[in-house]
Amino acid sequence: MLRLRALVALAALAVAGGLVAIIPSTAASAAACAAPWQSSAVYTGGAQVSHNGRNYQAKWWTQNEAPPGTTGVWQDLGACGGGSTPPTGSCSYPNWVAGTWYTTGAVVRYTNGLYYIAEHDNPGYDPTISTWYWDPYTCGGTPPTSSPPPPNPGGFVVSEAQFNQMFPSRNSFYTYSGLVAALSAYPAFTKTGSATVQRQEAAAFLANVHHETGGLVHIVEQNSANYPHYCDYSQPYGCPAGQAAYYGRGPIQLSWNFNYNAAGNALGLPLLTNPWLVQNDAAVAWKTAIWYWMTQNGPGTMTAHNAMVTGAGFGETIRSINGSIECNGGNPAQVQSRVTRYQQFVGILGVPAGANLYC
Template identity: 90%
Template sequence: MSRLRALAALAALTLTGALLAVIPSTAASAAACATPWQSAAVYTSGMQVSHNGRNYQAKWWTQSEAPPGTTGVWQDLGACGGSTPPPPDGTCNHPNWIAGTWYPAGSIVRYTNGQYYIAEHDNPGYDPIISTWYWNPYTCSGTPPTSSPPPTNPGGFVVSEAQFRQMFPNRNSFYTYSGLINALNAYPAFARTGSATVQRQEAAAFLANVYHETGGLVHIVEQNTANYPHYCDSGQPYGCPAGQAAYYGRGPIQLSWNFNYNAAGAALGLPLLTNPWLVQNDAAVAWKTAIWYWMTQHGPGTMTAHNAMVTGAGFGQTIRSINGSIECNGGNPAQVQSRVTRYQQFVGILGVPAGANLYC
């Protein structure tokens, strides 16, 4: 009997061991994902994050080093969320996209059109249907949904109207996208020279400078009215037929001085010397004067802003061509930084790198 009891006990232990061996593998599943890692956040010892489908724990203070990192600060806790079965009918259950929210790569959101998108690159809440470099369509099966190709942008411009709206969310209604498109035929080489990347870089550079000059396309005319009488160079043979104080800054580049109105008018076939108010009353004219300056004038610089971008001289040279005598060479680094920051934002929206030589 004792031998039978021993065999029974051994069998029970063996069965229990087998069950124990089976139970963990059945119950084992990836842990829930911790809060997604954010480059701007500060993490201290013991704090946990998720990144690219894995959980990590900080060993000491860290910031900006994405897990798994190279310094050893992140302890890999294993895969997360991987064993969660997909919804039964193939539908998704992900949070709604919120503009301005930081989304690390791998984030999945539901957009306002009811479709889902996955972040291909970390981004500060760019619009999924505009910033296609940052977002891709997503289904729960991981298969991108079929969709018709986006419509060709009017005039062949590399910036779509949706991207334009994203760049200038608070713009004055005077500055229409259609006005910009109508102005493109004045200089066909604008944002159409070089590779697709160069074309987008030039468009971003132009619009970044425009943003800076007008406070985000808010101001149509120069705000300091005390300057108005100063823009008449009476030494010019044609003088100031529209009046002493008529040639103040207007439009996206804030065109000013009677000699600039005269030159722009001659180039564009418009009576700007005698009727400078056209620039503040006609959106297409306003955009044309800005593109005229960009394409043909080098100001205090040594090259046009257009040539700076298509030859690889860099964004910094566009600043020099527009206001380099005041801002460059340490003249006003805050203003230079403002332009550079905006340019970096705009190339991000267009999905291209910023390139070299950003400063002047």
């Protein structure tokens, strides 16, 4: 069984799908509008843009996320150009109420004075946060249609811009190119099922990876006192690289000599004798994570891949990775950390989270 340890405790987000936008208590009605936001532009921390009659400031690197966004990257600086842009036409729709169930097509007036239409049924999610469930609405307009974005030309359903958005503080070792290079090892990874299912699987994989590595910051297990514990001498091949050589490494923190042996055999790599490949080669590191995701049940009853493509849900991926420690009430805070990150990532990819989020 792969032994995994949570490296950081991630703060729970305020609602499913992102961080709450900061809206000033007094609108800056006299403020001039900054340059309009452009989907193709890259914005770094401190950059200011205008969108739908309001100014926003980027907190960190971002691209292709329209303000106010779903990840909390945009800080709302208030109305610009003489006040909040009123919707066209005459509206008499009810005020949005948090926690109220809204069905597809429902139109509400939000606290910023603007109107939003529900693209999908939802339990009262904040319209300025969840762009999957809500879309801006102009009175008299036609309800928009929504579908997942087309596949990324690079072959992965997550674009490099989205990857950078998910991991703004990642270690330079964890390259996007290394991840893309690793995809060939298991062609069914994020390529099974509908476009929505493919993106859900990618979000689930990356959410668990985020949890295991503190946001792709840590390459190796931080508690070196554990290193000698990962050698199981009952295996016929023993520990040829040394008793303390099989500590956690890479996106899923591969550990134990028998896991290095199995992963190496599956990938055609000498990981049993040279486990350091996982911490020195980004593509190898990603391949070991995808190997575990695609082939190992761990403490669960199915692989994490099967959990996502069969509809078993994100909760079963947690069980497959660290269920013996976290699931069934073992560590609800760690489970919530993974779920919250998954909800954020599906929001970035523009798909719903699906059912069965917990284990």
